[in-house]
Amino acid sequence: MYNFDDLKFNTVCNYEQYQDDDSFSNSLKGLRNHRQAKMFFDNGFGISVVTGGMTYTDSDDEYEIAVLHRKEDGSNGIAYGTLITDDVIGHLSADEVSSYMEKIEQMDAKEKFSFNNNGD
Numbered sequence: 001m002y003n004f005d006d007l008k009f010n011t012v013c014n015y016e017q018y019q020d021d022d023s024f025s026n027s028l029k030g031l032r033n034h035r036q037a038k039m040f041f042d043n044g045f046g047i048s049v050v051t052g053g054m055t056y057t058d059s060d061d062e063y064e065i066a067v068l069h070r071k072e073d074g075s076n077g078i079a080y081g082t083l084i085t086d087d088v089i090g091h092l093s094a095d096e097v098s099s100y101m102e103k104i105e106q107m108d109a110k111e112k113f114s115f116n117n118n119g120d
Contacts, residue, residue, distance in 0.1 A: 001101075001102050002101050002102075003098040003101060003102075004049075004095070004101070006039065007039060007097075008037055009036065009037045009049075010036060012034040012035065033052045033053065034050065035051050036048060036049065036050045037049045037050075039101070040068070041104065041105040043105070043106075043108070043109040044069055044070050045067060045068065045069050045104050045111075046067075046070070047065055047066070047068060047104050048065065048068050048078070050063065050065075051064070056088065056091055057091060061093070062090070062091050062092060062093070063097050064089065064090040065088065065089050065092060066078045066088045066089075069115075078115070079113040080113060081112070081113050083107070084100065084104060
């Protein structure tokens with residue numbers, strides 16, 4: 001089983017490097033030091049873990065997760081309506097992320113879900 005320590009985070013947007021750039025979108029300024037890690041499991045499901053700006057977190061040691069699934073074209077998207085959650089889950093500790101990783105890794109590969117959050 002994988003756990004939080006197996007995740008490799010990448011900085012999606014480092015606001016400090018753009019703070020003096022007038023062309024930098026105001027909406028992107030909310031992505032202050034936004035970091036993300038993704039991991040996929042043999043069952044086709046995966047996890048996205050984010051922290052930083054524009055996430056459901058209050059500090060650098062809190063995380064937001066989403067259950068992912070690979071699409072037929074090889075891309076991936078959020079799997080809404082799974083038995084684990086019907087949306088993203090925020091304000092998680094590293095240990096709680098590890099617990100969700102284990103649950104996602106053990107999901108049935110045939111579990112039904114939707115790639116949008118309105119159930120379609």
